[in-house]
Amino acid sequence: MPRVLLIGYGNTLCGDDALGPVAIERLSKMVADAEFIACHQLSPELAERVAICDLAVFVDATCQGEPGTVRVEQLVPVAVVGSAIFTHYVNPSTVLELAKTLYGRAPQAMLVTGAGAKFHNSEGLSEKGREALDEICRIVPQLVRDFVLTT
Secondary structure, rough: OOEEEEEEEOOOOEEHHHHHHHHHHHHHOOOOOOEEEEEEOOOHHHHHHOOOOOOEEEEEEOOOOOOOOOOEEEOOOOOOOHHHHHHOOOOOOHHHHHHHHOOHHHHEEEEEEEEOOOOEEEEEEHHHHHHHHHHHHHHHHHHHHHHHHOO
């Protein structure tokens, strides 16, 4: 069975920015045989866990696009120059590059982003954030099933 890692990240105190961690909480009840990580932001320390999986799915919120919509994109490792790797600007492609550089491999990876409507200092998702959450929780299990069936 392929190893699947689902990582949701975002600030749970900033409205729709909580979409990643909230999605991971819900997906943990929907997707079997996967590892789940919910975190405030991505960090270099995630590279070790990413390196040992076969599929990594990153889930995040975005303020770009029509609120309530979801986008899926294939990721590739991308090197970071300078000190950006030690700041809050670590992105999924950077984590993949670190996995490849430090541990010799980077898995197949995807980024699933939900477009939110409100990113203010408040708890809870907006109506559009909840629409994106529902769509993420429809799409991600299918992505995992399709990956498992093709490997």
